[in-house]
Amino acid sequence: MNQASAAIGDPLSESPAVAREELEAVFADIQSHPLYDHELNGCLNCGICTATCPSAHYYDYSPREIVQLLWTENLEGIHDAMQEKIWACAQCYTCAARCPFGNSPGGLVMIMREAAIKHGMESAKEVLRPFSRVMLKVISTGNQLAPNMINAEHFPDWGPHISKVDAPLTVLRKAIPMPTLHTLETAWEVNLKTSLELYVIWEESGVLDQLETMDENLFDVITDIMEEKRDDYDDWLEDQEDEDGDDDD
C-alpha cells in the first residue's frame, strides 16, 4: 500500500486522515447506487455470510463487517475497508445465497469497488495494474480469451497439478455444435461494426471514464485503437458508397 492510500492519522494533529467531505462523497456514491437498497435490507449480525465466505478463511476480510459498516454508516470504516479489504472478495455470492435477511454482501462489495474506482483510490489502481493486458483485450475487442488460451502455460499461478486433462481439447472444442464457440483462431478478430457498437457502450456506460481515472496510459492506447477502428469503418463505408455509386450508374 503506498502512502496515498494508507491514510493513518497523525496522533498529534487535529485534522483527520481523510477529510470528512471526502468520506461523505464516497459514501454518497455507494448509497446512491441503484442496487444499494436491493443489496442491503438490515443486519442481525448472525455471521452466516462470513461463516460461508471462502475469502474470510484466508484474508482479513469479513462480509459481515462490510454490511455492518454500511448499515451503521461508519464512514471512516467504509473508507478504510476500501483501501484493501473489499478487494479480497472473490465475488462468489455465497453470502447472498445464505443471508437470512436477503442481503448481498458480495453485491455491496461490487458497489464499493465501483466507488473506489470512481474516486481513483490507489487500492483500485494497485489491484487492476496486473490486469492491464486483459483490459486492453476486453475493451478493444470485447473478448479476453479464446478457450484454448486457458491452459496451464498461460497461467503459472494454477500450480503444477492443474494439467490433468489429457485429451485433444482443440479437436473436441471444434465438435461443439454452437458455432459461436469456434473462436479458437478468431477470438480477437471482431467485426468492425460490432467493435464500434462496443465502443459506444464503453463510452455511454462510463467504462472509459473509469479507465481514464485508473490508468491514463492504457486509456490513451485504447482510445487510439478505437479511433483507428472508427477510421477503418468510415473508410469501409466510403468504399461501399463508391461501389453503390458504380452500381447505380
Next chain:
Amino acid sequence: MSKPVLIVGGGPAGLSAAHALASVGQSVVMVEKEDRLGGAPILSGYAKLIPSGEWARDAIGSMVARVEQNALVEARLNCQVNEFSGAPGKFQAQLSDGSKIEAGATILTTGFTHFDSINKPEWGFGTYDDVVTTTQVEQMISTGGGVRCPSDGRKPERVAILLCVGSRDRQIGREWCSKVCCTVSANLAMEIREELPDCHVYIYYMDIRTYGLYEDLYYWKSQEEFRVKYIKARIAEVTSDGQRLIVKGEDTLVKRPITIPFDMVVHAIGMDPNVDNMKLGAIFDVDLESHGHIGRGSNYSALATTSRAGVFVAGAATGPETIDDSISQGQAAAMAALATLNQNIGAA
C-alpha cells in the same frame, strides 16, 4: 336448546375451548383429522412442557380426558370439514364422514405444521442421520430412550443446537420468529445435560428470545446451572468428515470463522402455517394473514375473531404460539362463540 359450537382441531386451543363451552352447558362438536385428540404435544410426542415441567402426556392428556369424558362434547376423529356455509346462529358443515351438522358458531383451532428441515439442505438434515430436530429430541426424552445418536445409538459427547431453523429466514420465505424455539432449546439443553452430564451442549443463535419470565428460568439457568454454551453465530453449513459432523460458522463476537466437530446437531425447527391453511381459508371463507396463518379480525376490541362473523380462531392457527397462550386463547374464543350464540337465539 341452542345448536352446538363446531370446533375444528383437537389440540390445546380446541380442547380448552371445548372444555370452557361444556363447563357452561354448551354442546360442542369437535372435528379432528387425526385418530386422537391432543394436537402437536401428543401427536409429536413432546417431553416436558414449559413452564410447568409436566410431561406433555400428563398435562395435555388430562385436557383430552376431561373433554372425552364430557357428555356435551362429541369428538369426531379421522374427520374433516369439507364444506361450510350459513351465517352466525345457523351454520351448516358437511363432514368427510358423510354426515352434516348444524352449528351456531365455529372455532378454528387448526394449529400449525412443524417446519420441515429438508428445506434447509445445507444444515444436513436428511443427509446425515445424526442431524435431528427438536421434535425428535423431545421424542427421545419422552419415550424414555434417552438422547442418542440415531446413526449408531451412542451417547453424544458434543451436541449443537441451531436456532431459527425455518424462522427469521427470508431465503425460504419464513420471516417470522417462531417464538417458542429459544426457550424450548434452552430447556432441551438442560435435559440433555441432566441425562448426559459429560456432554457439551452448544446453542448457536442470532438473538435469544426467552421472553418474559423465561429469561432467568431458562436462558440464565441453562448457562449458570447447566453450563450450556451460547455462541452468537448462524451456522453456514453442516458437513461430515466421515466420523463426526462438522459445523461451520462465524463466532461473531470473536469475529473469526469456526469449524467445530459435533456428534449430534439439533435443528430448533420453527412453526409453519398449517399446510392446509389455503384449503381451510377457502372452506371457511376466512382471510389468511400475510404469512399464511389464519388472520385475526381484530386485535383489541374483540378477541378470537376472523374475517367472517361467527367463525373464530385460537391458538397456533393464528401464528406461532405457546401451549399456555393457546389454552388462554381457546377460552377467549369460547367466550366469543357463546356471545354469538346468545345474539342469535332463535336463528332458523
